[in-house]
Amino acid sequence: MNGKVSPYKVGLGTLPGPVYHLPFPSPDNGASTQEAIQALDRLFEVEISSEEVACIIVEPVQGEGGFRLLDHVFAKHLRKVCDERGIVLIVDEIQSGFGRAGTRFAFTHLGIEPDLLLMGKSMASGLPLAAVAGRECLMNALPKGGLGGTYSGNAVACAAAKVVMEVMSDDNLAQWKNTQESLFLETHDRWKRSNRFPMLGPMTGIGSMRGIVFEDTLNATGAEHLATLLSAARQAGVLLMPSGRKRNVLRLLPPLTISQEHLSEGLFKIEQALGTLQEILAMHKARETE
Known part of the structure; x- marks a missing residue:
């Protein structure tokens, strides 16, 4: 899903599943909120019906993209569009979460709340751990054991994350x-x-x-x-x-x-x-x- 060809897509061929990329409006680059809104409108008019869109994923502060803060007006527009069209808004805080932006999560700077929140990296102070949090209706939609992985529930990493969250006052x-x-x-x-x-x-x-x-x-x-x-x-x-x-x-x-x-x-x-x-x-x- 990354919007960066090199080195993440070179030699890998076409990735499965349709993924569409939009301009990332930010005070730190040349893309405007209006440009991004028009691109989103065009996507739904020309490329794919909004009824076929499962989710919109966005970083509140881009990592690989150059540490750029998302424009808060566009963030609120995304929240409104997702609410109106029944699209899940996913905020990726794997790099920006756990204090990097001066708050526990960077999305609080944008005045929005995601449906799903992706976490990782800093949450276990270097030990391998990632997590997904979200609205109860989404998290409870899967059957027991339907969301997991090889390292899910690693006791040592979870203990480290617990301490990190206690220290992170x-x-x-x-x-x-x-x-x-x-x-x-x-x-x-x-x-x-x-x-x-x-x-x-x-x-x-x-x-x-x-x-x-x-x-x-x-x-x-x-x-x-x-x-x-x-x-x-x-x-x-x-x-x-x-x-x-x-x-x-x-x-x-x-x-x-x-x-x-x-x-x-x-x-x-x-x-x-x-x-x-x-x-x-x-x-x-x-x-x-x-």
């Missing part, structure tokens, strides 16, 4: 969010104001789920800049990941419980890697001049 969430968000914003602003790194674009996301867009320059594309940075950062001791359709958005996703000292050290190493990137660009420019 509103006070702790606010502290973790404020510490990371303020440091990310201040550091990004300082890097931009220094004018040392022309490839640095805007910061995306919300709370401590943040991305930095790398833009094209005369020397290279944003994706090429980021690929070089990832290699330089690895040499400096920081493991980073790209995101976005063009793989040009740097993900900032440290553990919520990281100390401010370790977080500052990590950002300092990224700044050093950016300096290395600038040196590489200067070398390439010198060679072109010669």
Whole structure:
């Protein structure tokens, strides 16, 4: 279902079942709410009847898409459309859930409530566990044992998740969010104001789920800049990941419980890697001049 061809669909052929993709309207990209609403209307008019649509699945904050927050007006429109047409609204919080957006779940920023909620990753503090929660009428529609899997009910992972939820108080969430968000914003602003790194674009996301867009320059594309940075950062001791359709958005996703000292050290190493990137660009420019 992922809307990203590489690396998730290359060589796999056509996936079973019809899946349709719509524009993702966000303050962090160029897609507008009106554009997305028109695309949804067209889908029901041209591609498939709404009566044949089982569900609409959306991330409140895109993960692979580049840490982009869904426009709250479009989120409410989706909720209204699903209610009117009998479609199940599923919110995917596998990346954004459990404190990443500064709240237990990111959908609370959008003023909506899903019919089904997908959870995973952070909920068991690294142990393998995922879960689905939803409205009683949906969760009770399956026969006993109809929803499960190989690792369902893993006792150790469930015990870890129980502790995670106990530790995740509103006070702790606010502290973790404020510490990371303020440091990310201040550091990004300082890097931009220094004018040392022309490839640095805007910061995306919300709370401590943040991305930095790398833009094209005369020397290279944003994706090429980021690929070089990832290699330089690895040499400096920081493991980073790209995101976005063009793989040009740097993900900032440290553990919520990281100390401010370790977080500052990590950002300092990224700044050093950016300096290395600038040196590489200067070398390439010198060679072109010669």
